Amino acid sequence: MENTRGKKLTKKDRPIPIDEEIIIPDEEVLISVTDPKGFIIETNDIFTKISGYSEDELIGSSHNIIRHPDMPKIMFKIVWDHIMDKENVMAVVKNLAKDGKYYWVVTDFVTRVDADRNIINYTAYRRPVHDKVKQAVIPLYKALCAIEDVAGIDASERFLNNYFEDRDTNYDDMIEEIIVKNCDKAAVLGFGDNPETAMKTMSKEKKQSLFNKLFGIK
Template identity: 40%
Template structure:
């Protein structure tokens, strides 16, 4: 497998934003399954993705603390949502909201994780991107621990919610303003995000 491109292109990749990107990983984040829309968005084939760590699509604009919070929640067996900027094979990007669920066997043991991803409204990106840039700048200048402490302080003092709640509420708020602003979708949004990831959206 070739490594992700060193040249980052500030250009969004074209993909079918009405569809749900799905992937499954083992406990260590190794990709076990990728659906067709995932391969379309990230520009890798399924064969290239299988057996690779999920961070093969990690964009350098993403602060590490966002993934740390994610993995801590998953290891506790908690469902989790995140706003993520991903890197494609050609160096382009795509933004998604992700719903992570924990996979278990018949004995109740955790065997891996399933991620479902959808496109997000532009308003979400405009609000989350400056925060991610700040966290990344702190990380580069002062280290990951300082970035983590700032993130905790920001969520507590300015948002009053944990990261998962912040992401879900931000998505709901911006969805109501933009292309998802229809009476039917407003009712669905109020019921939570399961309809969004598991049902037909548009």
């Protein structure tokens, strides 16, 4: 593949997906950092290794180098809307490795700002996803991709907003609920036998550090 530095990959540049999953060991955290424009400036070894690209291919590229076609566009719009507003956000993401295999991660997107609240960089911390979490998001992502194929991202955004309205929730609460409900670690973390009730009474600050509590990222 030609050098992708500073370029946005198009569909035709990307590897052809194959139906083979890369399983990420439980203890691993795949980290990457971008500049404020979203170009990768740093990766850790395990992120690079799982992606299948060399560090040189990754540095300077957009993360869409690992974008999987099964991911709805609207999910990335939600991520960017949050991080550009300097709000941390979690997302369950299916990524595409260079050899066409896929891997699922739950990603915590963090915006770092300077003393004047200017954005310094964005960092993504990715952990392996419990099978039940995948099963919870796959039908939703399939529906969103199908809508985007025929009617575009505005239509999938409307669908998602109606989906939240029907369930009296929003994106942040939904994603946390899916993860807490399906994460065995919840009980260990002091949420008791009923993590869902515990989540409802939790303050925003406490919720924001939920990923840290679940996955031990500082």
